[in-house]
Structures are given as C-alpha cells and as structure tokens.
Amino acid sequence: MPDPPRQFYRAARVANASMDGWLPDHAVGVANGKIIDILPAADAPAAETIDLGDVSLLPGLIEGHTHIPCPPRVDAFDIISVEPNEPALMRAAHAVGLALRSGITTMRDLGSKNEVVFAVREAIASGVIPGPRLLASGAPITRTMDHCWFWGGEADSPEAVRAMAQTNADQGADVLKVMASGGNFTPTSNPRDRQYPSETIREIVEAGKPGGIEVAAHTHAADGIRAAVEGGVRHLIHCRWLSQDPSEGFRYDTELAQRIADEGIWVNPTIGLGLLAAEARERGDAAPRRNPNLQGPSPREQGLEILRDMRDRGARFTSGLDMGMAYADFHRAPAEAWAFVQDVGLSEWQALRIMTCDTAEAIGVGDNVGRLAKGLDADLVAFLGDPAENIRDLDQPSAVLQRGQRVV
Ligand SMILES: [Zn+2]
Structure with missing residues (x-):
C-alpha cells in the first residue's frame, strides 16, 4: 500500500x-x-x-451565531417573514458558501426554519454544496408573535415550550435556542421585555439533556438574562442588560454578572454587528427601521462599559456576528474580533482565540477543530x-x- x-x-x-x-x-x-x-x-x-x-x-474560523436564510439587508424582516421555503433555501445555500470562502470552516446557526437549516446542513455534510461544518438550533422558541415568530417556533405555555424543544431535538438540533427577551428585528416584540420565567426556560434545558444538547438564550433584557441563568442556560446571546424601565436604560447586575463568569456561561455579545452598523451610519447607508416598542436610551458606549466589567470578572466570550442581520454579511465574521480588540480592550491573541479554539470549545467541537x-x-x-x-x-x-x- x-x-x-x-x-x-x-x-x-x-x-x-x-x-x-x-x-x-x-x-x-x-x-x-x-x-x-x-x-x-x-x-x-x-x-x-x-x-x-x-x-x-x-x-479555520469558528462563527458562533448565524441565521443562514436571512438576507443581511435593512428590509430583511419584510422578506423573510412572508416568503416560502424555496427562496430561503437558495439564499441559505449561497450564504454558507460565502462563509466558507471567507475562512469560516465551522459555524453555528441560532435560528432559522427547520425545513431550511437542517436541509442545508445535510446538503453540506453530504458534499452537495460547499459550506462550513454546520451546527444548527432550528426554529428558536418564542412566544406567539414575539421575536422571530415566523421561523415556526411559537410556544407559550410550559407544556408547549417543552414540546417545541422536543420537536427540535427530535429533528436533529445541535443546540436549542430560546428567545428569553424580545428583539429589535421583530416589530411586534419589545427587546426590554422578558419572554419566559426561569421555570419555563428550565423545560427547554431539561428537554435537551438526554441528547446532551445545550441551550442558547437570546436576551437584550436584564430580566431575560436572569431567567436564562436561573433556568440553566449555558450560552447568553447579546446579553445586553436592558432595563424593563425605558427611563432607566440599562440595569446591570454585577452579582449576576459574577455568577455568569464563575459558572463559565458563554457570552456572545454581538458587538461586531454594532461596529459594522456604526461604520455603515458613517458612510450614510440606509438604517433598519427602529423597533416601535423600544423606548428609552441604550447607548452603545454604556453597553461596552458593562462588557468590559464582565471581562474583568472573568466572563468567557464566543464569536458570533449575528450573521444575516443588516450589515452582518456572511463573510464579515472577523468584525467581531475587531470589536473585541477595539471596543472591549482584549489583546489580539485573546480575540483570535475567541474566533477559533474558545468558540470551538463553547459549541462542543473543540476536540476536532x-x-x-x-x-x-x-x-x-x-x-x-x-x-x-x-x-x-x-x-x-x-x-x-x-x-x-x-x-x-
Ligand atoms: Zn441572532
């Protein structure tokens, strides 16, 4: 031989x-x-x-947070909230190819229709289309008409939430995603509102346990962070500490932040998206519609100050640009690393570890990549x-x- x-x-x-x-x-x-x-x-x-x-x-870079069917345009909501699966599949297939050519060899999708994202994952794995090794949550679990409801994961009662988590796990989800607060992207949603109490989030965590599937929680709201941590979530997405009270802006809880650091809960602050949005504004590009429910101030600099405090407490960060949102095209993953250095004060090597081995460990592929x-x-x-x-x-x-x- x-x-x-x-x-x-x-x-x-x-x-x-x-x-x-x-x-x-x-x-x-x-x-x-x-x-x-x-x-x-x-x-x-x-x-x-x-x-x-x-x-x-x-x-190869590890990208921790994408939405592969989502066009990275300011009017994306109007497109994806009504379109059938076929164009979403075509767009998702294009997105994963673009990501791979930009140096992303592994990525985790945190919210897309099951029919789209699991089909694309299969097409990549079987060599039909080029793309990174793909991990996917399927439809994010969310309240009726709340954040990203159009991906098919609506569930309100604890029983319905548990059933939705089980459905995603049965269909092969690598991670489960819950919307622990509302989001900017969905005009019927309020980013300052907690969506579920911790006991309901615990139902998702328990549904994932037999298959070793961890839960990632989207949360802009401080109340959503608390519900997620108390519910047993291992990945906090955005983690922005918005107060429920618009006049207050942020409500940062240092004790809870210390617990997040001490328990090794991973934080994906999606700050590269803010950086790209700020640069787009400077160029005079069109901006996404403002969510009509989001009142009160939430200045980026104050959010970054909170993040620097979380860094000092020992919080561990992952990559994740929130690809598919406006300005966050599928070849822009490095913007997250730029923001970690420029805005959070991490060293270049710390940022490079976040883009590679740290996020690989966080998403469970660190033994291979x-x-x-x-x-x-x-x-x-x-x-x-x-x-x-x-x-x-x-x-x-x-x-x-x-x-x-x-x-x-
Ligand atoms: Zn997202």
Whole structure:
C-alpha cells in the first residue's frame, strides 16, 4: 500500500497549538483531512510542500451565531417573514458558501426554519454544496408573535415550550435556542421585555439533556438574562442588560454578572454587528427601521462599559456576528474580533482565540477543530499581514482549507 497523499503548507507565521503566539517559518502537514505534523519549514519534505508565502496561518474560523436564510439587508424582516421555503433555501445555500470562502470552516446557526437549516446542513455534510461544518438550533422558541415568530417556533405555555424543544431535538438540533427577551428585528416584540420565567426556560434545558444538547438564550433584557441563568442556560446571546424601565436604560447586575463568569456561561455579545452598523451610519447607508416598542436610551458606549466589567470578572466570550442581520454579511465574521480588540480592550491573541479554539470549545467541537495541532481536522486559513499586530488583517483570506481540501 502506498502512503496516503500528503501535503505540507508553509507559512511565514503559523499559530502555535495554544493560540498565543506564532511559530516562524513553519509548515503544517496534512493527510486524509487531518493535521499530521507541524514542523520548521526547513524540515518539511520540499517536494510535498506548498509555500503560502508571507501569510499568517490560523485554524479555520469558528462563527458562533448565524441565521443562514436571512438576507443581511435593512428590509430583511419584510422578506423573510412572508416568503416560502424555496427562496430561503437558495439564499441559505449561497450564504454558507460565502462563509466558507471567507475562512469560516465551522459555524453555528441560532435560528432559522427547520425545513431550511437542517436541509442545508445535510446538503453540506453530504458534499452537495460547499459550506462550513454546520451546527444548527432550528426554529428558536418564542412566544406567539414575539421575536422571530415566523421561523415556526411559537410556544407559550410550559407544556408547549417543552414540546417545541422536543420537536427540535427530535429533528436533529445541535443546540436549542430560546428567545428569553424580545428583539429589535421583530416589530411586534419589545427587546426590554422578558419572554419566559426561569421555570419555563428550565423545560427547554431539561428537554435537551438526554441528547446532551445545550441551550442558547437570546436576551437584550436584564430580566431575560436572569431567567436564562436561573433556568440553566449555558450560552447568553447579546446579553445586553436592558432595563424593563425605558427611563432607566440599562440595569446591570454585577452579582449576576459574577455568577455568569464563575459558572463559565458563554457570552456572545454581538458587538461586531454594532461596529459594522456604526461604520455603515458613517458612510450614510440606509438604517433598519427602529423597533416601535423600544423606548428609552441604550447607548452603545454604556453597553461596552458593562462588557468590559464582565471581562474583568472573568466572563468567557464566543464569536458570533449575528450573521444575516443588516450589515452582518456572511463573510464579515472577523468584525467581531475587531470589536473585541477595539471596543472591549482584549489583546489580539485573546480575540483570535475567541474566533477559533474558545468558540470551538463553547459549541462542543473543540476536540476536532479550533487549533493547529496533530490529529485535528485540517481546517486552515491564511491571512495576509499579521492579525496579532493589527486585528483588521483578519479579513479576506488568501487561502482556505477545509479538512485538507483547498477551497480558496
Ligand atoms: Zn441572532
């Protein structure tokens, strides 16, 4: 038997296994879709080596929060709240290809119709369409006519909520999503309102347990954060601490924030979306409609100040741009890393870990992806420049490999 074909990819900078520094002029060996070796370029067999040049080689990016059928436009609500499945499927198939070519080799969808997202996941897994390894929640569980009701996850009573969670789990959900507060996107919803008491959220957590399925809770509201944490949720999405009282703006609870940090509950603050929106405003681009129910102030800078306090308390962050929302196109994942550095004050390497190994661990795939180390999947992405010096260099990749196959 001949040895399986192998290839070595040489780069000026290769991320080390702990994702906190570069190995200068190294090569990553790949065979059968796995990483087989990482060694100084001089020791790699020349005949089997491809020189990627003066690039920074990282593990494939892990994007923690997408809505693949959603067009990233200011009028998206008007489109997706009424359209049938067929155009949504076409758009979702396009979105996952765009994401993969941008260097995202794994992503987690946190809310789409079951008929769309599970079909796309299957099409990627069976090689019918290109796309990242996809994990999906299916329809987010929400109250009647409340946030993202149009994806089919409406449930009001504890029994109905439990049944909806069970349906999603039975259809193959990798994670369960609950709307613990209202959202900006849905005009019949109020982001300051808690949707469910903690006992109802607990029903979802319990429904996921037999299959080892964790729960992610969308919440802009401080009351929603409390209900989610007390209900046993492991992933807080947005986590924005809006007070129910519009005149108060935010209601940040430091004791609860400390509990989130101490219990290792993952936080996806979706700040890259705010960064992209601010840049769009500066350009004079059209803005999404303001949610008529959202009253009172919620200045971005105050939200960031809260986030910096959560950082100081030891909260762990994941990536997740909320792809599919206005300005958050499916190739813009790095904007979340930019915001972690620029707005939260994390180091470049901390942000790079969030975009790779930390989020891989959070979503349960850390044994297979998220680092460059022997035995892991050969998901590699090369960027020109040095994102550990300038995080904005984490942008258009010059090469992307998915399980050893070159896609860019
Ligand atoms: Zn979302």
